[in-house]
Amino acid sequence: LDETFEVWTWAQLGIQAKPLGLLNVEGYFDGIREFIDHAVAEAFVKRTHADLLMIDTDIPALLDRLASAPPPPDEAKWLKP
Known part of the structure; x- marks a missing residue:
């Protein structure tokens, strides 16, 4: 992990x-998804960032999601002082 x-x-x-x-x-990663969703609810993680980690139970669906995933949002400001 x-x-x-x-x-x-x-x-x-x-x-x-x-x-x-x-x-x-x-359901192996259910706890990870719950943890991330909780972090979003508490405003520790942006929803757009949480959605970068795709969790699915179906192989073809997961592969389709990965293949069509948009690039991450431009957050270059994180790297600036």
Whole structure:
């Protein structure tokens, strides 16, 4: 999970623009989705950033979402002092 959150953070910061997906087999990543949704609700994470991490239970659906994912929002301001 360390690398997953690292790549997700890179997308938020504009360091990389590749989509990120997790296949949620038997609810394995349900807790991660709940954690991220809670962070959005508490205004710690923007919804646009939360949506960069795609979690799905269906392989073809996840692959379609990854293939059609728009680039992350331009948040270059995060890197400026």
